[in-house]
Amino acid sequence: MAAIYSDLAGAVVIVTGGAGGIGEAITRAFIAQGARVGVLDIDAARGAKLETEFGDSLLFVPCDLTDIPALKAAVQTVRDRFGPIGVLINNAAHDERHATLEVTEAYWDGRIAVNLKHQFFAAQAVLPDMQAAGKGAIVNLGSTSWVIGQGGMAAYTASKSAVLGLTRSLARDFGEFGIRVNAVAPGWIMTERQLELWVTPESEKEIYERQCLKRRLVPDDIARVIVFMASDEAGAITNQHYIVDGGWN
Numbered sequence: 254m255a256a257i258y259s260d261l262a263g264a265v266v267i268v269t270g271g272a273g274g275i276g277e278a279i280t281r282a283f284i285a286q287g288a289r290v291g292v293l294d295i296d297a298a299r300g301a302k303l304e305t306e307f308g309d310s311l312l313f314v315p316c317d318l319t320d321i322p323a324l325k326a327a328v329q330t331v332r333d334r335f336g337p338i339g340v341l342i343n344n345a346a347h348d349e350r351h352a353t354l355e356v357t358e359a360y361w362d363g364r365i366a367v368n369l370k371h372q373f374f375a376a377q378a379v380l381p382d383m384q385a386a387g388k389g390a391i392v393n394l395g396s397t398s399w400v401i402g403q404g405g406m407a408a409y410t411a412s413k414s415a416v417l418g419l420t421r422s423l424a425r426d427f428g429e430f431g432i433r434v435n436a437v438a439p440g441w442i443m444t445e446r447q448l449e450l451w452v453t454p455e456s457e458k459e460i461y462e463r464q465c466l467k468r469r470l471v472p473d474d475i476a477r478v479i480v481f482m483a484s485d486e487a488g489a490i491t492n493q494h495y496i497v498d499g500g501w502n
């Protein structure tokens with residue numbers, strides 16, 4: 254049974270990429286808190302399924318987050334339905350691998366757009382609501398990939414390390430309005446995509462060798478930390494980069 258944070262009942266939350274993977278676990282965790290959740294995701298089928306499951310508590314807005322005007326319109330759609338946004342979880346990303354010598358300028362820009370740029374503009378779209386309320390919480394999803402020096406995905410690791418700088422600048426600029434901004438950096442989390450694409454018996458062996466905790470980490474491990482970070486229980490925590498990796502680092 255997960256902890257319940259009473260201040261999150263009725264909170265208006267946006268989860269980007271909230272229809273699949275870790276984002277879906279985050280969406281479900283906020284719904285369990287009694288929050289009203291706007292899910293912005295490109296996966297229309299999964300989003301519609303969640304909307305059917307959760308009815309009035311969840312609004313799915315299909316949206317390609319690399320399209321910034323569409324992102325801003327989607328935030329407004331959530332605001333029109335549920336009211337001012339109190340919590341933003343910048344979760345969406347795409348961890349496609351790429352060989353450095355084959356990366357074109359257009360491909361690079363596309364990776365930055367899907368892994369970094371929307372985090373800034375989603376924050377920009379909700380910050381005025383939070384300023385007016387005198388409080389708010391933003392949690393940006395980072396990654397330990399750049400911390401451990403992972404190769405084969407330079408545009409992804411560059412984006413994910415930049416999430417830390419983005420987080421700390423926003424925390425500095427908006428702390429005076431009672432707005433907290435933190436980053437949560439997952440280790441290796443066993444989402445459907447990871448299991449399908451990357452997890453092999455050899456890599457699983459590495460998990461058990463490198464993690465202090467000898468078990469698979471799952472999306473709910475991240476969702477629980479994020480809900481805590483968004484709650485008043487974390488009311489003095491801002492400007493932080495919190496690693497959840499079972500002790501890999």
Ligand SMILES: NC(=O)c1ccc[n+]([C@@H]2O[C@H](COP(=O)([O-])OP(=O)(O)OC[C@H]3O[C@@H](n4cnc5c(N)ncnc54)[C@H](O)[C@@H]3O)[C@@H](O)[C@H]2O)c1
Nearest residue numbers: 270273274275294295296317318344345346394396441442
């Ligand atoms: N799974 C891991 O091991 C792991 C490790 C470190 C960090 N992370 C981070 O956690 C977050 C979630 O990762 P995940 O593993 O759940 O990813 P995932 O690929 O399983 O899910 C990503 C979600 O984002 C959505 N999405 C992707 N591109 C989009 C776009 N252009 N517009 C709108 N929605 C889009 C997808 O439809 C999907 O629902 C990411 O920020 C990722 O970098 C994950």
